[in-house]
Amino acid sequence: MFTILNFQDLINKYKGLIAILILILPSVIYIFLTYGKHNFTHLPYVGPQSDSTFHVIADFSFVNQFNDTITNSDYQGNIYLSNFIFTTCPTICPVMTYNMRRVQQKLSNYPDFKILSHTVFPEYDTPQVLLDYANKMQADLTNWNFVTGKREDIYSIANSYFVNVMEDSTAQGGFLHSEYFILVDKEGRIRARNDDNGNNIGVYDGTSDYEVGLLIDDIKVLMAEYSLAKKNKNEPKR
Numbered sequence: 001m002f003t004i005l006n007f008q009d010l011i012n013k014y015k016g017l018i019a020i021l022i023l024i025l026p027s028v029i030y031i032f033l034t035y036g037k038h039n040f041t042h043l044p045y046v047g048p049q050s051d052s053t054f055h056v057i058a059d060f061s062f063v064n065q066f067n068d069t070i071t072n073s074d075y076q077g078n079i080y081l082s083n084f085i086f087t088t089c090p091t092i093c094p095v096m097t098y099n100m101r102r103v104q105q106k107l108s109n110y111p112d113f114k115i116l117s118h119t120v121f122p123e124y125d126t127p128q129v130l131l132d133y134a135n136k137m138q139a140d141l142t143n144w145n146f147v148t149g150k151r152e153d154i155y156s157i158a159n160s161y162f163v164n165v166m167e168d169s170t171a172q173g174g175f176l177h178s179e180y181f182i183l184v185d186k187e188g189r190i191r192a193r194n195d196d197n198g199n200n201i202g203v204y205d206g207t208s209d210y211e212v213g214l215l216i217d218d219i220k221v222l223m224a225e226y227s228l229a230k231k232n233k234n235e236p237k238r
Helices: 007-013 015-039 092-106 127-136 151-160 209-234
Strands: 061-063 069-071 079-085 113-119 144-147 165-167 175-177 180-184
Touching: 061 151, 079 092, 079 209, 092 113, 092 180, 092 209, 113 151, 127 144, 151 165, 180 209
Parallel strands: 079 113, 113 144
Antiparallel strands: 061 069, 079 180, 165 175
């Protein structure tokens, strides 16, 4: 015997599915409008371009919280976030580290993602001090390095990321440094989204919950870009 369901019966039967669709539809529309049909799997490059070559982060060598040497080779082939902090910072650094941990937790299932936090106060922030700070902030150190080194090397690499750090006696904590998170791709190139006017934002405010949310979305877009490129490369030619 067949039963004809009326419209209300259908709604009652599939109300769980309808509720899920209502929840995810705004996100799907937002992503489509933000990235468009052709840009959904491409995140723009940041920095000057010479012919077909984009700006690449300079080589570096620092020491992490375990007293291990960390170089750019350790990050090659990985998408990573970079920022600049110091452990005695009384203002933005705890917020930045908390938000970096939030990003890490959201992307915990992605093996090709890492984090690199530089101290701007290397004279105080020894590997042990950095380790204590990382543990205090409950950072997962499996893919997150807190690094120290020579001050001139740290400040030089900051320029390569297009951010400024400097000692400033008038600033709280004695240092003036950027609150930004820098997104770097697997080839060492900086990536970021374009704003509503088509201008590249360059970096993400690590103290802003909203921008950190955008950053998480953009990292997923960048990951999708690599996945699509790999898929297209492996597809047999027709």
